[in-house]
Amino acid sequence: MEPNDTATRYDQIAHWWQTKHQHSTYGIAQLERTIKFTSLRHSALDVGCGSSGRFLRILSQHGFQAEGLDISSEMINLAKLLHPEITFYREDICCWIPPKPYSLISAWDSTFHLPLNVQEPVIKKLCEALEPDGVLLFTCGGGHTTSEISGVFQGQNFEYSTLGVDAFLRILTSHRCTCRHLEYDQYPENHVYIIAQKT
Numbered sequence: 001m002e003p004n005d006t007a008t009r010y011d012q013i014a015h016w017w018q019t020k021h022q023h024s025t026y027g028i029a030q031l032e033r034t035i036k037f038t039s040l041r042h043s044a045l046d047v048g049c050g051s052s053g054r055f056l057r058i059l060s061q062h063g064f065q066a067e068g069l070d071i072s073s074e075m076i077n078l079a080k081l082l083h084p085e086i087t088f089y090r091e092d093i094c095c096w097i098p099p100k101p102y103s104l105i106s107a108w109d110s111t112f113h114l115p116l117n118v119q120e121p122v123i124k125k126l127c128e129a130l131e132p133d134g135v136l137l138f139t140c141g142g143g144h145t146t147s148e149i150s151g152v153f154q155g156q157n158f159e160y161s162t163l164g165v166d167a168f169l170r171i172l173t174s175h176r177c178t179c180r181h182l183e184y185d186q187y188p189e190n191h192v193y194i195i196a197q198k199t
């Protein structure tokens with residue numbers, strides 16, 4: 001599925017997402033774990049931030065200058081209403097050029113929607129956008145090899161792709177990032193989160 005089609009589907013559920021996730025703890029312990037690895041608290045970017053801005057709120061509380069990016073206009077419009085003080089980018093992460101280096105980048109359940117052929121360039125882009133010692137958190141499908149699946153969520157059909165865990169680890173290493181933590185946090189679901197740090 002092309003990113004613009006993913007955006008159209010998320011536009012349809014942006015209100016639901018905000019109500020459901022504004023106070024959700026899903027992924028928050030994992031974000032807190034990621035923050036513990038940081039030595040610098042300059043700018044932080046949440047890729048695919050959604051409409052609740054829940055990661056942005058935590059990042060701001062920890063002293064980061066938090067910024068949110070999302071391809072869905074509705075997600076961004078709603079997030080702006082809740083967090084008028086935060087900088088938001090309505091952009092596709094595949095085409096976006098980071099304007100600055102970041103101390104922390106999170107991509108919680110967002111890059112797993114990208115088409116297979118852009119998984120590697122996007123993870124590379126996120127690694128390159130980190131400051132020295134900067135930390136990346138992202139989720140991915142935890143299979144051994146590349147795969148693509150689709151599924152219905154809140155009445156919308158979504159697609160997901162993964163390169164497989166070993167390939168993601170190779171990409172991180174080849175872009176000067178070391179894996180600090182990898183966990184199948186919803187086992188036996190094939191959902192993995194990875195924390196990596198720039199050397």
Ligand SMILES: C[S@@+](CC[C@H](N)C(=O)[O-])C[C@H]1O[C@@H](n2cnc3c(N)ncnc32)[C@H](O)[C@@H]1O
Nearest residue numbers: 003010048049050070071072092093108109110
């Ligand atoms: C499952 S939601 C997760 C939202 C948020 N990270 C959270 O946990 O509350 C996925 C989000 O990723 C965004 N997204 C998907 N593909 C994207 C892309 N190519 N560029 C930027 N955002 C994207 C969607 O619009 C959606 O808001």
